[in-house]
Amino acid sequence: MSSSLIRQDLVPIVIGYALLMGALALGLRLVRRSAPESGTAQARRPEPAHRPGPGGPRARAVIPAAPAPAQDAAPTDPGAAPAASPARRGLRALIRPGPGWPRLILHYLGTAVGGYLVLMIIIILYYYLVAPVAGNFVQSAFTGCAMLIGLTAPVFLAASWLAERTGWRF
Amino acid sequence: MAQHPVIGYFVWALLFGALFAWEGLALSHLSGSVPTLSATFRAIQRYPFGRWALFAVWLWFGWHLFVRGWHFLLRA
Numbered sequence: 001m002s003s004s005l006i007r008q009d010l011v012p013i014v015i016g017y018a019l020l021m022g023a024l025a026l027g028l029r030l031v032r033r034s035a036p037e038s039g040t041a042q043a044r045r046p047e048p049a050h051r052p053g054p055g056g057p058r059a060r061a062v063i064p065a066a067p068a069p070a071q072d073a074a075p076t077d078p079g080a081a082p083a084a085s086p087a088r089r090g091l092r093a094l095i096r097p098g099p100g101w102p103r104l105i106l107h108y109l110g111t112a113v114g115g116y117l118v119l120m121i122i123i124i125l126y127y128y129l130v131a132p133v134a135g136n137f138v139q140s141a142f143t144g145c146a147m148l149i150g151l152t153a154p155v156f157l158a159a160s161w162l163a164e165r166t167g168w169r170f
Numbered sequence: 171m172a173q174h175p176v177i178g179y180f181v182w183a184l185l186f187g188a189l190f191a192w193e194g195l196a197l198s199h200l201s202g203s204v205p206t207l208s209a210t211f212r213a214i215q216r217y218p219f220g221r222w223a224l225f226a227v228w229l230w231f232g233w234h235l236f237v238r239g240w241h242f243l244l245r246a
Binding site: 019027028030031034110111112114115117141144145 | 197198218222228229230236
């Protein structure tokens with residue numbers, strides 16, 4: 001291994017890794033130190049009415065106000081529930097299966113394909129509208145990213161299987 | 171190594187320093203209203219497009235780190 005490789009590639013990665021891990025360790029230590037204090041404070045006072053975040057108070061305030069779909073579908077007969085046809089039920093089960101491996105795989109596939117397409121759109125727009133990068137830029141993006149997904153998908157599924165099987169937490 | 175203006179490196183250092191400082195502030199709970207980076211990512215991942223965007227960023231990093239300009243270490 002040449003000294004220029006060490007200086008240009010290895011040293012920045014090691015320094016960046018040390019900085020990142022140091023910052024995370026410091027943050028973790030601060031969180032652990034403040035956890036007992038906040039725990040006793042929460043035990044003394046009741047839980048707050050809302051939490052910050054997109055799914056917080058606004059979502060909870062809006063959802064109950066929305067009309068139920070069953071009322072819209074059958075306004076004259078509120079007691080009768082709309083019976084879904086077997087084909088529709090099968091389609092719904094296919095699109096949104098119950099908890100388990102099919103849902104995990106579907107969720108992963110949706111995320112991977114969606115993310116891949118988003119990145120390819122951005123790269124094509126960048127290449128044709130901003131800067132035509134030299135070399136096989138677009139081709140490398142298509143094949144390289146597909147290769148990354150293909151390499152990591154089995155690892156992700158194996159890690160998920162191990163976590164479920166052994167109870168390990170990564 | 172190519173010669174670049176020092177100000178360019180300084181801006182990168184400043185951006186990364188600000189990122190770590192902001193995360194440190196969020197983790198220290200000195201300001202209760204600052205979400206941590208992981209809390210921000212969790213909020214983004216609630217929505218399909220957010221998951222796609224994060225996955226695209228991950229792919230972009232992986233592509234640059236492991237694929238672009240990559241060659242076998244043992245190749246002469």
